[in-house]
Amino acid sequence: MVGTRQYPDEPSGPFPSPPTTVEDREGRSIEVRAPDEFATEALDDVVDMYLEFDPSDRAQGIPPTGEDRIRNWLETIGEDSINVVARHDGDAIGHAMLVPDSDDPAAIERKSEIEWELAIFVLQAYQRAGIGTLLLENLLGHASDIGISRVWLTVERWNNPAIALYERVGFEATGTKSFEQEMAILLEGED
Amino acid sequence: MNVLLGLGGSDESVKTLRQTIERTQDVGDDLTVVIVDKPESKRSQDETYQMAVDRLKDVGLDEITVKKLEGDPGSALVNYAEQGEFDQLVIGGGTLSPMGKIQLGPITEFVLLNAPTTVKLVR
Numbered sequence: 001m002v003g004t005r006q007y008p009d010e011p012s013g014p015f016p017s018p019p020t021t022v023e024d025r026e027g028r029s030i031e032v033r034a035p036d037e038f039a040t041e042a043l044d045d046v047v048d049m050y051l052e053f054d055p056s057d058r059a060q061g062i063p064p065t066g067e068d069r070i071r072n073w074l075e076t077i078g079e080d081s082i083n084v085v086a087r088h089d090g091d092a093i094g095h096a097m098l099v100p101d102s103d104d105p106a107a108i109e110r111k112s113e114i115e116w117e118l119a120i121f122v123l124q125a126y127q128r129a130g131i132g133t134l135l136l137e138n139l140l141g142h143a144s145d146i147g148i149s150r151v152w153l154t155v156e157r158w159n160n161p162a163i164a165l166y167e168r169v170g171f172e173a174t175g176t177k178s179f180e181q182e183m184a185i186l187l188e189g190e191d
Numbered sequence: 192m193n194v195l196l197g198l199g200g201s202d203e204s205v206k207t208l209r210q211t212i213e214r215t216q217d218v219g220d221d222l223t224v225v226i227v228d229k230p231e232s233k234r235s236q237d238e239t240y241q242m243a244v245d246r247l248k249d250v251g252l253d254e255i256t257v258k259k260l261e262g263d264p265g266s267a268l269v270n271y272a273e274q275g276e277f278d279q280l281v282i283g284g285g286t287l288s289p290m291g292k293i294q295l296g297p298i299t300e301f302v303l304l305n306a307p308t309t310v311k312l313v314r
Contacts, residue, residue: 059292060288060292060293060294061287061291061292061293062290062291062292064291073291076291077289077290077291097290099289099290100289101289117288117289117290117292119290119292154288154292154294177297178294178295178296178297178299178300179295179300180292180294180295
């Protein structure tokens with residue numbers, strides 16, 4: 001699986017890194033952080049966020065519904081994942097993450113050599129306020145800081161607002177054509 | 192019911208074959224198995240063909256037709272389904288990305304949009 005995807009020739013960046021606090025377009029103060037340890041610092045709050053998530057905004061089966069299934073999903077992908085959480089008044093209202101393509105621990109250590117799948121979710125009441133872009137850019141900035149260079153995602157082909165957002169930060173469509181559009185971005189290195 | 196099962200050679204195909212064999216045994220469907228030519232698959236067309244023949248033999252379903260189809264997988268499957276008297280075309284129901292997202296490939300999309308029969312996706 002590794003090495004088969006097409007990445008843009010030109011790297012994208014630099015992107016801002018967490019932590020940061022900004023005012024969204026509705027005047028709300030939004031704090032973005034990358035927790036050092038997701039399981040202890042953010043997991044419970046993110047589970048609460050997904051419990052509030054409108055199931056009509058699910059994409060390709062995620063997030064799952066019901067607390068047990070949500071927790072199980074986050075714990076399964078959580079161990080090796082890279083997470084950025086947006087909060088308003090302490091509550092998690094947005095979550096973006098990268099999950100490695102590999103489950104080999106040695107490979108995951110060498111972050112620049114493997115590919116990372118991206119997903120991002122923002123609670124309905126906080127959409128269309130610039131938080132998606134904020135989260136996405138901070139996740140990519142954090143990823144670049146820790147040495148990740150290749151990030152990909154799939155998005156439902158008819159989801160034009162999401163595709164436009166991904167294109168704005170530097171994602172390009174790859175060759176794969178089906179119900180999902182696959183997109184990929186190459187991140188600037190540290191140096 | 193007269194069922195056509197299409198296999199491509201991925202792990203998804205192995206699961207789809209197992210579930211379809213169980214279903215065939217449970218309800219006594221008529222089954223035909225076709226193996227498409229999908230060069231990017233984990234298993235070659237010959238390996239997948241042999242796997243299907245062996246699994247069917249293991250459960251005593253030796254009389255079931257297993258056939259290799261040449262050419263573009265999606266159109267070969269749909270053509271074959273169109274020419275027979277099939278009630279249902281069964282294919283794999285997609286793979287899961289590392290994130291847990293369901294992914295349907297281009298063959299699945301072609302089959303769903305073009306098959307004249309009911310299509311079943313096995314998960």
